[in-house]
Amino acid sequence: MKKLISTIVKTLTFFIGWAILISFTPDLQTDNPALLRLWWEFTPLAAVVLFSICFVFLIEKKKIKVPVTVNLPKNILVGAVIGVFWLGSVAAMLLLTKTMHIQGVYHVDYLWIWILASLFNTIMQELLVRGYLYQLWKRRYNTTTATILTTILFTAMHGGAFEAGIIPVLNVISMSVLVTMLLEYTGTIAAPILAHFIWNTIGAIILGGVSLVSDYPKLLNSTYQGVEWIAGGVYKMEGSIIVFVVNMILLTYLFLLSRKRSALAFD
Template structure:
């Protein structure tokens, strides 16, 4: 990544707030409502597949960029869903989505939100396009895919451990409780 300059963004906080609303609305629809509905009606796996498909098509620009950007959107969706399962709150997916959009797009200029969103830094990503993302910047980078896969495996393991604890004792130990 090479930062070539900085832009003056008047009222940057409005753009950051817009990124928050964007992430919140997507997450409330996809994981806050539809995922919960499909999980209850079918099961977790079906709900993850359906919401990931919907989330990916909501980010249709990735299809123009190629297979790596599409895989990055898919893996991000799975990661955010596992984050929801682990934390049990829609706040965590909203925050994760918001941080990605704000840092990746508004600050670094390495993620495309919409043509009218500004970016604070003029960044270029150079070197091997598989690693740098080339013209698609970090969205087209295999590095993002690898990080997402590591996060998915980690959260999957954490969720399995959490479920094992819940099944073994009936509940998680309360804060300040003495283990017997």
């Protein structure tokens, strides 16, 4: 019981402390919406990095680590391949079924700043959910417990999915488990960050089929038509059953790879 209480207190202190700190974020005096969004993505990231350093080095005395540099070049490639296949297969199926239609191209000022802001947002989410907190619960208990609790947190952070219906909720949950399995398979948080970044950035800023904060622009004018559970309705890709199917395929693939690696380790 003492271990459980201690773990819960650390979890709440980390998350609530981070939330309180970012609530004091000052406004950036600029008329440039891209720079303003970059600022609003940078400050939560800086806060979660600060809290992670404090908890790992000062509270845990390095007994818990957030893995970053494990086989970095190889695992960055793994994250990129998973991310491209993940989003690419969904987009391909939507295009082939004539559910997704690209109507034209918009002009987006400061596109690289919007992309950098999306990167900051992705790193923040992954560090907050699958950084210190995940490693804390994994070390204190096990991988399954850590996955369940961080998936609950990740789903709560995407609470808008509950208003959209069961399919978006299943997509968020399966996405969280998929990215966690990618973390476990590669041993570094860099791979989940890259896969998540590709999904968010290309899916939202380029294709306009994934939801980010409403002020993010989209490069392509894409529409989604047809049966709602395939087309996603107003939620586009994130409301499509195709995303859930692809998530489960990738989950199964990573699970089989992990099992094969474990079997070879015992040979």
